[in-house]
Amino acid sequence: MAKQKISPFRLSSLLRLQKDPNLALQLFLNPNPDPNPKPFRYSLLSYDLIITKLGRAKMFDQMEQIVEQMKVETRFVPTEIIFCNIITFYGRARLPDRALNTFDQIPSFRCQRTAKSVNTLLNALLSCREFERMREVFVGMGRFAAPDVCTYNILMNASCLRDDVGGAWKVFDEMRKRGIRPNAVTFGTLIKVLCENNKLEEAFRVKEDMGRDFRVKPNTFVYASLMKGLYKANEFDLAFKLKNEMLERKIELDSRVYSTLISALFKAGRKGDVIGVLEEMKENGCKPDTVTYNALIHGYCQEKNFEAAFGVLSELEKEFKPDVTSYNVIIGGFCKEGKLREANELFEDMPRRKCAPDVVTYRTLFDGLCDGMQLKEAAPILDEMVFKGYSPRTESIMKFIDELCQGGNLKLLWTVLNSLAKGNLIDVVTWRIVVPLVCQNNKLLNASELVQTLLMP
Template sequence: MASARLSLRYVRRFTTAAGDATTTIESASPFPGKISVSKAKSTLRKVHDPDKALEIYSNVSDHSASPVSSRYAQELTVRRLAKCNRFSDIETLIESHKNDPKIKEESFYSMLIRSYGRASMFDHAMSTFEQMDKYGTPRSAVSFNALLTACLHSKKFDKVPQLFDEIPQRYKNTIPDKISYGILIKSYCDSGSPEKAIEIMRQMEKKRMEVTTIAFTTILGSLYKNGEIEVAESLWKEMVKKGCELDTAAYNVRLMNAQKESPERVSELIDEMISVGLKPDTISYNYLITAYCEKGMLDEAKKVFKGLEANKCAPNAATFRTLIFHLCYCGLYEQGYAMFKKSVRMNKIPDFNTLKHLAVGLVTNKKIDDAKGLIRTVKKKFPSSFLIAWKKLEEELGLCSKTDASSSSAKAAAEGRETAA
């Protein structure tokens, strides 16, 4: 209840002072004064508490300074709220922006549609799209693509083709462009139908419409995932022959498949990337790390990890997840814990299931202090709503302190009295 009051206090700022860049939040805020939207974006990446996320977002000095960063910051805030099922707060936040003078700008309006999609609130996204006439906001492929994207993020893959056909008929100015077709292609791929996506690609070619590298990469990835390797390789050769500008993301899709073959094959493709002037990124090297780990070649995997900085890359949560999982699988829990501490320093902590294996392994091997340290660190990094599974694991492993145990007993007793009453 307290968190709801706190978040709504920040949300009301948007409702009562939309567009007022001079308004500041309470002096008690841990983020006193205004911050740039770029600073907010980078800070929000590290924050998981929804109230803190709202507070940071509310403190942005000028959202118009960087529209792209502003959109990213808003979507990050919405995602933090959605993870905690704070949908009424999301609605209040997004609806408050409809009082902003920029609401007549299609790009600004489209940001609201996309944000509803990020929260899987497609009905709200659809309603917002239909309200554009009310606010005097023009429609074009920009808002149409925002609606299709919201549908995609809400995992309503079957509805995307329906909207693709219906919306242009209802609204004359919403003519699908190459991005619209790319979203349609992704909807078919995400629903496991790459053959339908290829049909759409062929239609685009007949219309002499550019097939973007993103659309091509999406189809390629779907084919590999479906095990249609020959079709995927044939499509790759076709795109190379046509002179399609292949980027790092396209090669990463091939690396994803190559990791199942051997680390040598992944290395070959990385060398090929470099030879054509592309720079392998963290995802590229993650596939190489995974390939080595799957073969039990942990020393080689750790060499790749140590070489990331030299290759001007930084490990992400997936990097640490892979290494910690395989170190635990091989019984190297102390090394796994050391890797966990590195992930904390870089603010790239892996998921619960990976760290659960590590915590259990540490306890089994009598590394109780390390296991307690792991759980204590996680508790500090994430909001209480994220920690239910951790608290349960802590109890199962007998790692609760006497204070925690007493607190749990008291809470259980109180709940028992309420039930009896």
């Protein structure tokens, strides 16, 4: 019996169900295997589904092939949201050139660009920290659409990431001149950048203005930012007053707020009050999450109570999958206290706990081993770090190499230089430290071999 052919509608259903992007691609390209296939009438939904699956899987070359195929379709005009999704994928992957190219290509698909695609592009460039390109896109935005509140919120966020208080105020003032009404996101971002730059009086003034002059109620994000600013300034009592204000105004307290309060209590030496905050969380229906547990772990590490920190980690493992921050905090605490064996043991145990070390993990352990003069133990950590594509801090490498040179540990120095060369991490400063040793120490392995190592791409 002949197999029933897949219709365009059925293809969309099958694509939606297929979890494997490679199998989904094969299905899309060849829905009805036939020696003499007729052109398949793809639907816009099918294109949308396969592009989304490939983009999420970072299969960008394959995704672009599908996009090119869509360009020749004549039965429909692709919607702007498809291109917005593609731009977002490129932004998350830190590929600003591809994001810009996609935006430029939109008219070739007979699709009009609006504020939606411009804002998506600005947000993608923000993810890539391409601030100058953001400015260029914004300046030329008038060719496509007028900026809206979302546009200015993205620009405000850029100022926040650069700790540019003046730039944030400039964005806010320009909004008002254009008659664009700020919303809760605008005020929240402005207050955040003010708090991060210790301008608490201005931040509280903005909080009052947003309610009185703009009829915008402060939300959880605003309160969380203010609390973090107060915590940073050691104004713990004011932070708790803000928490009570939230309760009075029936504003939902989330884990960010409670985690900030927990950190404040530890910093103020009031760890005995932490239990009360956790109980209040549960009474208010706010379940502790990874952020809360990490605040507890950090607090106990500051207290040098590593047994308690591990106890929290064990509790976390029962409820959630601990994120890498949980381990980084404990490893950092161990290194700070010179407990390098314990730090290395936890590092080696992370894969068993189903949590992969990240660049912070490697840097923290490597720096700790170097500070503790455990240079032999630091060398394989450096080699593994470079192998995984992570870069150590420049100052850490310089200190490491300098210690090896001062101690005359030439064999280990050679090993380290080879590791650095593999990652193309040898620069002119390394030359300045190592070359004098080549000239002065006859015991060094063949100097020409060392120079060759330094020149490796």
